[in-house]
Amino acid sequence: MYSDPQARFLPAAKELHPGTFSQIARLATSLAATAISGFCACRKMRQRTENYFMAPTRKKRRPRQSGGRRPMTRGMLLPLPAATSRRRSLEHHLALAALRAGNCDIQLIGRLFRAVYVAYFVHEALNGQHSLAPFRTSEAALQAIATRIKAGGGWSLPESDHRVLEHVLSLHDEQLSTIPSHQIARADEQLNIFLANDALSPIAPDQDQDA
Template identity: 35%
Template sequence: MLLPMSTAIAQRISLENHLSLETLRSGAGGEHHFNGMCQAACIASLLCEAGYGTAREGLFGEAERVLLDCRRAGIETENWRFDGKSYRILAEVLTLHDKQLSITPVRELIRANERLKTS
């Protein structure tokens, strides 16, 4: 619980996140892919707050805005898609989250997930 997760598990999570991002960029994504991106962004933000990784100022606010825009469009049109700007912002979040997964103790990941569930 005091060590980071295994490299294999961290790589699997990273791959799932990046595949969701690519799928949404291509326009072939669905709500499931979108929800995965929201979870990754929220966990990354919570881990930054806990001291695991640093993000540039405003990154998570930008990520929240593009996620809300995608959600709105997805609900209205059933087209779950990220444009180029949204893609770049969320790719930055995922790059940070990949680093977090390699250094964050498992207990902190569990705490972040619990916080996400209760918020």
């Protein structure tokens, strides 16, 4: 038995003319080399084709908005949920009622300060620095009462200041129920920035711009 399939033909081939045998051997070697070369080329072509069609596709990245901000969601473009706006409004008006009744403490004063300042930030974003007198009056009234509470002295809310505070809270009620929630969130952020610094007031100074 021959280990090489071509070896069994060698005895018969050797009986041919020596020159003829050499030519046949060279021809067989050439054909074998050509077949091997063709097989390798076909294999490489097949591998390239598979790599092309089976390569994982890359996900396209969404272009980012200028300034690095994320696009707004539908919820951010809508007003606050009704339950949220009602809860915040109720907290503000209860604090004002306690203030008017003389049962207010520093915590409730702080809640009214936050309402006045958030209302101011939203108002400024929508209308600029115009008609700011109600915010200044409300701030001054709350500051006066807070100072007296800290000193342990008596205090009372004048009726005129109560009307102004009620007007500002009513304005803020309308903002909470109609303004897109992202503007309310922005006003909350501005308030937190103000509370973190040493400024005495976030309200713009009086420059005869009030209408």
